[in-house]
Amino acid sequence: MTAFRVRARTRAYGAAMRVPDVPDGGPLTRMADGTIKQVNPLTGTQVWTVPGRAHRPLRATATAPAPLDPAAAGRLCAFCERNYLRTPPEKSRLVRRAGRGDGGPGRGDGGRWEVLENLPAERLDDTVAEFRRVPNLFEILPYEYWRANYGYAPPAAAEAHRRAYLASPAGRAHVLAVVHDRLLAEGRTEAEWSAMTEGERLALSAAFFAGGHDLVVARRHVVDGATTDAELASAGTLTPGEHHHFTAYTAAAARSLYEAIPYARYVAVFQNWLRPAGASFDHLHKQLVAIDERGAQMEAELERLASNPDVFNDAALNYAITAHLVVAENTHAVAFAGFGHRYPTLEVYSKSAHNAPWEHDDDELRAVSDVVHACHAATGVLVPTNEEWHYRPVGVRAPMPWRIMLKWRISTVAGFEGGTKIYLNTIDPWALRDRVVARLLGLREQGRIAPMQIGRECPAVPGSLRYAAG
Numbered sequence: 001m002t003a004f005r006v007r008a009r010t011r012a013y014g015a016a017m018r019v020p021d022v023p024d025g026g027p028l029t030r031m032a033d034g035t036i037k038q039v040n041p042l043t044g045t046q047v048w049t050v051p052g053r054a055h056r057p058l059r060a061t062a063t064a065p066a067p068l069d070p071a072a073a074g075r076l077c078a079f080c081e082r083n084y085l086r087t088p089p090e091k092s093r094l095v096r097r098a099g100r101g102d103g104g105p106g107r108g109d110g111g112r113w114e115v116l117e118n119l120p121a122e123r124l125d126d127t128v129a130e131f132r133r134v135p136n137l138f139e140i141l142p143y144e145y146w147r148a149n150y151g152y153a154p155p156a157a158a159e160a161h162r163r164a165y166l167a168s169p170a171g172r173a174h175v176l177a178v179v180h181d182r183l184l185a186e187g188r189t190e191a192e193w194s195a196m197t198e199g200e201r202l203a204l205s206a207a208f209f210a211g212g213h214d215l216v217v218a219r220r221h222v223v224d225g226a227t228t229d230a231e232l233a234s235a236g237t238l239t240p241g242e243h244h245h246f247t248a249y250t251a252a253a254a255r256s257l258y259e260a261i262p263y264a265r266y267v268a269v270f271q272n273w274l275r276p277a278g279a280s281f282d283h284l285h286k287q288l289v290a291i292d293e294r295g296a297q298m299e300a301e302l303e304r305l306a307s308n309p310d311v312f313n314d315a316a317l318n319y320a321i322t323a324h325l326v327v328a329e330n331t332h333a334v335a336f337a338g339f340g341h342r343y344p345t346l347e348v349y350s351k352s353a354h355n356a357p358w359e360h361d362d363d364e365l366r367a368v369s370d371v372v373h374a375c376h377a378a379t380g381v382l383v384p385t386n387e388e389w390h391y392r393p394v395g396v397r398a399p400m401p402w403r404i405m406l407k408w409r410i411s412t413v414a415g416f417e418g419g420t421k422i423y424l425n426t427i428d429p430w431a432l433r434d435r436v437v438a439r440l441l442g443l444r445e446q447g448r449i450a451p452m453q454i455g456r457e458c459p460a461v462p463g464s465l466r467y468a469a470g
């Protein structure tokens with residue numbers, strides 16, 4: 001134990017000495033004792049990294065892995081592939097047909113991929129969904145929010161889907177069972193359920209067909225061939241081709257939510273991985289939530305953008321390059337260790353002239369997906385993370401790049417942060433860079449991530465975000 005402590009200390013000082021000089025007045029300041037003070041150039045968030053706190057273990061509590069019961073395969077949680085009826089009726093699914101392909105939407109990845117929409121309940125088990133788009137049973141903003149505040153009425157296509165789904169006995173039974181589960185989860189009793197007419201029960205299903213909070217759920221709960229429940233299938237365990245489909249399918253779902261809910265000013269897209277990061281199940285899924293505001297952070301970014309249309313180059317990428325924080329890059333995307341975030345954060349920027357995710361062409365989308373996938377793989381399956389998409393909201397004229405933040409939820413925001421609004425972050429950006437670059441090199445060696453440039457190999461050209469050139 002003692003030997004380990006001494007080594008860890010030496011490493012900590014060694015790491016501090018590798019921190020390059022940073023320009024005065026920028027987002028990063030290094031104090032004489034090694035404390036790093038960070039200010040987010042876009043949001044103003046203040047973060048400190050104090051030496052000595054940086055080498056605490058990433059995973060505080062490790063539960064012992066339990067062996068998997070073969071009888072429970074495909075039924076580990078409500079998102080699993082043999083539990084299709086435990087979610088509300090799916091809006092669509094992405095399936096893989098037999099055949100050969102070279103990877104990516106439209107090109108196949110180990111087969112030809114196809115989107116099936118509005119499947120009736122009777123046909124859910126005819127195919128295996130690689131990814132499914134389903135309504136969230138517990139919406140952040142309920143259907144009633146849009147109806148009561150905006151006079152929202154379901155689009156004709158959603159109404160038609162609902163009528164068709166309920167017309168079949170299996171569809172009707174499925175919907176009633178899910179409404180029943182939700183009411184009981186909300187604290188209603190069996191007696192109250194019994195007192196309701198079928199019409200009252202079915203009326204509660206409107207949100208399943210016309211709500212504004214969807215999930216994109218991946219097929220696997222654990223990796224293929226897993227023997228314990230610890231071998232979870234995270235975004236980083238997908239193949240780069242599967243991750244590309246996951247990203248493209250999610251981008252298309254975001255666009256369709258704007259079309260379904262015309263009052264939406266933004267569709268938030270995110271992925272919570274593991275319970276400490278807010279996930280209900282340890283089963284990979286993304287979330288899409290239509291909201292009627294953009295949020296204070298986006299408004300702050302829009303203000304900075306108004307005074308400097310090139311702020312994402314000037315204040316984010318160019319500074320990351322100056323401070324040697326770039327970790328990975330390919331033709332259309334670049335990732336760096338971020339600064340001024342409450343949690344250690346990898347920032348992946350699209351270099352494309354296209355702004356919204358769904359405006360990216362297939363090569364551009366694949367490039368962004370490859371770098372995000374590699375960041376997940378380098379993070380590892382045991383670290384709770386939030387993946388957050390940021391992009392230009394509808395109705396905003398100023399160009400804005402698509403960027404994805406991957407936040408390591410390894411610390412708990414506590415009283416110090418609440419009282420001061422200064423956040424303590426246990427890993428400074430250079431320590432994050434070193435950790436991630438080392439892992440990326442190993443993963444590339446093993447062929448587990450797509451080809452890309454890593455660390456010092458990256459071209460890292462200032463001004464290479466072309467979002468304002470479109």
Ligand SMILES: [Zn+2]
Nearest residue numbers: 077080221283
């Ligand atoms: Zn599951």
